[in-house]
Amino acid sequence: xxxxxxxxxxxxxxxxxxxxxxxxxxxxxxxxxxxxxxxxxxxxxxxxxxxxxxxxxxxxxxxxxxxxxxxxxxxxxxxxxxxxxxxxxxxxxxxxxxxxxxxxxxxxxxxxx
Amino acid sequence: xxxxxxxxxxxxxxxxxxxxxxxxxxxxxxxxxxxxxxxxxxxxxxxxxxxxxxxxxxxxxxxxxxxxxxxxxxxxxxxxxxxxxxxxxxxxxxxxxxxxxxxxxxxxxxxxxx
Numbered sequence: 001x002x003x004x005x006x007x008x009x010x011x012x013x014x015x016x017x018x019x020x021x022x023x024x025x026x027x028x029x030x031x032x033x034x035x036x037x038x039x040x041x042x043x044x045x046x047x048x049x050x051x052x053x054x055x056x057x058x059x060x061x062x063x064x065x066x067x068x069x070x071x072x073x074x075x076x077x078x079x080x081x082x083x084x085x086x087x088x089x090x091x092x093x094x095x096x097x098x099x100x101x102x103x104x105x106x107x108x109x110x111x112x113x
Numbered sequence: 114x115x116x117x118x119x120x121x122x123x124x125x126x127x128x129x130x131x132x133x134x135x136x137x138x139x140x141x142x143x144x145x146x147x148x149x150x151x152x153x154x155x156x157x158x159x160x161x162x163x164x165x166x167x168x169x170x171x172x173x174x175x176x177x178x179x180x181x182x183x184x185x186x187x188x189x190x191x192x193x194x195x196x197x198x199x200x201x202x203x204x205x206x207x208x209x210x211x212x213x214x215x216x217x218x219x220x221x222x223x224x225x226x227x
Contacts, residue, residue, distance in 0.1 A: 004156070031212040042117075042202060042217035043157070050211040090156050098208030099145040099164055102215060104156035 003027050004105035006091050012040045012111045015081060021108045023074040032074040033102060034066060035090040043090055044083030049074060050096060116140045117205050126187040126225055134221050136203035139184060143205035146174035147214070148177060148188045151200045151220070160201075161188070193225045 004025045013019050024030065027070050035043040039065045048056035063085075065077040074091055088109050092102040118137045125133045134148075142164040149157035163170040163177045163186065170177050176189045190197055203218045 006156075033215075034213075041217075042219055044217075045214055048209065048212045048214065055210050055212055057213065092156075094213065096211045098206065098213050099162075100213065101147055101159045101162055102213075103159055104149075106154070106156045 002092055004103055006089075006105035006108050008108060009106065010111075012113060013078070013081065014058075014113050015083075018077070018079045018083075020078065021076040021089055021091075021110075022074075023105055024072055025070055025091075025093040025103075025105075027093060027103065029093035029103075030071060030072075030096050031094045031100075031102075032068060033092040034074070034076055035092065035104075037088040037090060037107070039087075041062045041079055047076075078110075081110075083112045084110045086110055114139075115219070116143075117203060117216050117218040119201075119203060119221050120194055121221050122219070123222040123224070124143060126193045126223065128195060128227050129192045132188075132193045132197065132225070134188040134190075134201050134203075134223065136188075136218050137184060138186075138205050140205065140207070140216075141184075142207045143216075144208065145206040146177070146179060146186050147204045147206065148175075149202045149204060149217075150197075157202060158162045168195070180189055190223075193223075195225050195227065198223055198225045 034046040037043040052068045067075040088107045094100045094102040147162040148160045
């Protein structure tokens with residue numbers, strides 16, 4: 001059982017759609033992360049939130065818009081995505097500070113038609 | 114430029130024997146290293162970690178060794194069990210403000226055979 005819950009598990013959307021991915025954790029972690037994983041590749045960091053504020057954006061295109069409404073929730077808003085954005089999107093959380101393990105959800109598998 | 118490398122894409126080990134997974138890194142700023150296990154259709158599961166100030170950390174059947182001078186770490190699993198069959202990612206961490214950035218290796222698929 002994962003303590004980081006992501007919904008939906010699967011999402012198929014057209015290039016003109018707007019959708020959102022959701023992530024929730026109840027471990028009291030104040031750092032939350034979005035990663036993207038393409039097939040047969042390692043996860044790649046997209047965004048980092050600390051204390052509900054965006055602290056790192058790894059040069060992600062603006063068609064991906066993160067939001068952290070409170071300390072337990074993290075959203076990723078999607079708009080006008082491209083077929084190459086099809087991937088597994090993983091959310092993670094951790095305690096603040098360095099040398100803390102990140103705990104991952106099971107991801108949302110996104111397909112762009 | 115791949116800062117964290119796992120040069121063996123796959124490894125097959127007999128049940129009961131030792132599995133050794135290797136990982137190399139290039140960035141001296143990494144100060145914390147982790148191993149994750151991943152089953153298909155699931156997210157990475159944290160296994161074990163080691164701080165850069167240590168050279169060994171043990172947790173049950175899992176031991177991680179760090180050789181800072183060689184920029185090399187390894188994960189030993191002993192004895193290996195069929196349920197250990199999965200993809201293993203090493204990851205290296207650097208602190209950024211109040212959080213941290215993980216850089217993952219490309220993964221090693223471990224198959225434990227009966």
